[in-house]
Amino acid sequence: xxxxxxxxxxxxxxxxxxxxxxxxxxxxxxxxxxxxxxxxxxxxxxxxxxxxxxxxxxxxxxxxxxxxxxxxxxxxxxxxxxxxxxxxxxxxxxxxxxxxxxxxxxxxxxxxxxxxxxxxxxxx
Numbered sequence: 001x002x003x004x005x006x007x008x009x010x011x012x013x014x015x016x017x018x019x020x021x022x023x024x025x026x027x028x029x030x031x032x033x034x035x036x037x038x039x040x041x042x043x044x045x046x047x048x049x050x051x052x053x054x055x056x057x058x059x060x061x062x063x064x065x066x067x068x069x070x071x072x073x074x075x076x077x078x079x080x081x082x083x084x085x086x087x088x089x090x091x092x093x094x095x096x097x098x099x100x101x102x103x104x105x106x107x108x109x110x111x112x113x114x115x116x117x118x119x120x121x122x123x124x
Contacts, residue, residue, distance in 0.1 A: 002026040002098045002113045009118030014088055016122070020081040022096030022115060033099045034072060034079040035111060038092035038120075045095070047106045049081060059104045086122045093117040 003025040012018055020036070035050040049060045049070040058070050069082040079096060097111035105111060 002029065002032060004096045004098060004113060004115035006094065006096045006115045006118040009094060009120045011121045011123065012086055013123050014086060016086055017082070017084045018086065018120060020083065020094055020096075020118060020120075022079040022081075024077045024079065024096075024098065026077075028100070029077045029098075030074045031100055032113075033101055033103070033105055034070075035097045035099070035105060036070060036079075036081045037095045037097060037108060037111075038090070039095070039117075040089075040092040043092075045108050046092075047108070048094070050104045050106060051079065052102070052104055057104060059106060083120075086120075088122045088124045091121050092119075094120050 005023045008020040036048040039045040051058045051070045055072045067085045072079045095117045096115040098113040099105050099111045
């Protein structure tokens with residue numbers, strides 16, 4: 001079992017940066033691939049980024065490549081999403097998720113564990 005708690009969301013202007021954090025409980029955190037998703041009102045949950053257990057492999061949705069960076073600190077049971085040059089269309093609730101698999105999952109259904117989400121609002 002893994003419990004996830006996100007933090008770091010807020011209201012920013014277009015072009016600003018935010019760093020989201022996800023605190024994970026559980027002694028087996030190191031064995032989990034971790035992902036970030038987002039969901040805007042009226043839209044489906046969208047994959048943003050994922051990182052493997054060691055932090056050595058990452059995958060991003062094309063729209064955030066070069067602007068967002070996912071990272072993890074296994075000693076602290078933490079996952080981060082650094083978001084730069086934010087756009088108004090990226091306003092959404094951002095979720096942290098965990099999956100006990102070795103590959104880099106990009107579908108919501110591959111993740112059994114989810115946090116409660118943190119709101120990110122980007123004003124124009």
